[in-house]
Amino acid sequence: MSDAVLELRNIARHYREGAARLDILVDINLSIYPGETVALVAPSGAGKSTLLHIAGLLERADAGETLINSAPTSKMSDAERTNLRRATIGFIYQFHHLLPEFSALENIALPQMINGLDRQEAEGRAQQLLDYLRLGARASHRPSELSGGEQQRVAIARAVANAPHLLLADEPTGNLDPRTAEHVFATLMTLARQSGLAAVIATHNLDLAEQMDRRVTLRDGRIEELA
Numbered sequence: 001m002s003d004a005v006l007e008l009r010n011i012a013r014h015y016r017e018g019a020a021r022l023d024i025l026v027d028i029n030l031s032i033y034p035g036e037t038v039a040l041v042a043p044s045g046a047g048k049s050t051l052l053h054i055a056g057l058l059e060r061a062d063a064g065e066t067l068i069n070s071a072p073t074s075k076m077s078d079a080e081r082t083n084l085r086r087a088t089i090g091f092i093y094q095f096h097h098l099l100p101e102f103s104a105l106e107n108i109a110l111p112q113m114i115n116g117l118d119r120q121e122a123e124g125r126a127q128q129l130l131d132y133l134r135l136g137a138r139a140s141h142r143p144s145e146l147s148g149g150e151q152q153r154v155a156i157a158r159a160v161a162n163a164p165h166l167l168l169a170d171e172p173t174g175n176l177d178p179r180t181a182e183h184v185f186a187t188l189m190t191l192a193r194q195s196g197l198a199a200v201i202a203t204h205n206l207d208l209a210e211q212m213d214r215r216v217t218l219r220d221g222r223i224e225e226l227a
């Protein structure tokens with residue numbers, strides 16, 4: 001088997017609440033390989049977002065190691081982690097986090113320009129993605145002029161625009177009605193499979209989880225594989 005795109009080794013993370021210590025992640029071990037789609041299904045408060053933030057280099061663990069394409073990241077500086085994240089990881093949130101002042105096209109082009117592409121190239125790629133997502137005619141609309149499902153498809157396009165190796169999504173359809181959720185999810189799966197992306201998607205929706213290659217849950221701060 002090829003090397004893991006993401007490897008979490010003995011990850012631990014706790015929070016403090018007054019005098020109390022909350023051990024959210026106790027000993028997380030998880031490897032995700034190229035092209036694999038993995039559903040993370042666990043009750044509210046189990047630590048899904050915490051785990052995705054650590055995997056996405058948005059947050060540091062208290063112990064353990066996060067490896068991206070076999071590179072250990074815990075000793076990297078914040079700037080090094082940010083550069084690695086921008087080059088290799090796409091993140092989708094439950095609420096789209098699109099920039100309200102910019103059009104759909106600009107929202108998708110901007111992260112590419114931050115990664116060094118010139119505007120013309122970035123906007124060309126953004127338009128291609130919008131066309132692929134059947135949002136080509138909405139390119140100049142601002143987020144507030146798009147439906148919830150359209151906003152989330154733009155957020156997906158933004159997350160994959162830099163051709164990441166790893167896609168992390170935190171309840172990307174949690175905010176949508178069931179039909180729109182199914183459509184957005186199908187789009188996400190098609191994009192992931194076509195581009196050989198590894199994806200970890202936190203979801204409460206078991207029907208959607210069934211459509212992925214693997215399902216894992218969090219129990220007492222550890223990963224358990226589900227059937």
Ligand SMILES: Nc1ncnc2c1ncn2[C@@H]1O[C@H](COP(=O)(O)OP(=O)(O)OP(=O)(O)O)[C@@H](O)[C@H]1O
Pocket residue numbers: 015016017022024042043044045046047048049050051
């Ligand atoms: N910065 C923080 N400070 C203190 N406690 C926190 C912090 N972030 C998260 N927590 C707590 O850690 C636990 C796990 O939170 P997390 O958001 O990772 O769970 P989740 O499984 O994603 O939940 P949900 O499905 O509701 O989004 C929760 O009890 C939460 O209140």
